[in-house]
Amino acid sequence: MNEAVEYAGLRKPFGKPLSANQAIQFPTVELMTQAEMLRLLIYKTAWEMDQMTGPEIQLYLSDKVSMCNYWANRFCCEAADWAMQVHGGMGYSRHKPFEHIYRHHRRYRITEGSEQIQMRNVAGHLFGFMGKNKPRGGEH
Numbered sequence: 858m859n860e861a862v863e864y865a866g867l868r869k870p871f872g873k874p875l876s877a878n879q880a881i882q883f884p885t886v887e888l889m890t891q892a893e894m895l896r897l898l899i900y901k902t903a904w905e906m907d908q909m910t911g912p913e914i915q916l917y918l919s920d921k922v923s924m925c926n927y928w929a930n931r932f933c934c935e936a937a938d939w940a941m942q943v944h945g946g947m948g949y950s951r952h953k954p955f956e957h958i959y960r961h962h963r964r965y966r967i968t969e970g971s972e973q974i975q976m977r978n979v980a981g982h983l984f985g986f987m988g989k990n991k992p993r994g995g996e997h
């Protein structure tokens with residue numbers, strides 16, 4: 858995203874910087890806002906993990922870890938895709954890192970706990986099938 862911002866200021870098709878166009882600005886702003894929110898969720902979750910034991914994390918926090926996981930991988934794909942778009946044809950090529958970043962994080966939306974599996978974990982905590990809201994010692 859930082860590279861996209863820099864490039865949008867440098868590249869001047871027909872004499873005007875890409876960054877002067879709201880069609881370039883607004884999607885960039887949306888992604889930068891998401892990045893800030895995501896970063897804070899990750900810092901907060903990491904800070905809370907530091908206060909807990911492993912079993913407590915499983916009980917009280919694994920839904921937040923799953924939120925960080927699936928949202929961060931999805932965000933990386935969206936950010937890489939947008940950076941590629943801002944860079945035009947060069948962004949698609951391997952002269953820039955975006956296709957690699959996209960492909961790498963696209964994989965993590967499937968492996969090591971796919972998006973659906975992460976969401977299942979969040980839903981389990983939310984609806985009381987697992988985690989701290991699961992009724993103890995009886996049928997749900």
Ligand SMILES: Cc1cc2nc3c(=O)[nH]c(=O)nc-3n(C[C@H](O)[C@H](O)[C@H](O)COP(=O)(O)OP(=O)(O)OC[C@H]3O[C@@H](n4cnc5c(N)ncnc54)[C@H](O)[C@@H]3O)c2cc1C
Pocket residue numbers: 964967968969970971972973974
């Ligand atoms: C690059 C790469 C490296 C890998 N490395 C390893 C490795 O080192 N070790 C290893 O053990 N495995 C590895 N894998 C395999 C990986 O763990 C599996 O691909 C992953 O667990 C998903 O299983 P699957 O491909 O069989 O998809 P499936 O289980 O067939 O699922 C297909 C899709 O349906 C979704 N889905 C599945 N069940 C449900 C459900 N109940 N509700 C809703 N959606 C559902 C999944 O999230 C997925 O999107 C690797 C895969 C890749 C692509």
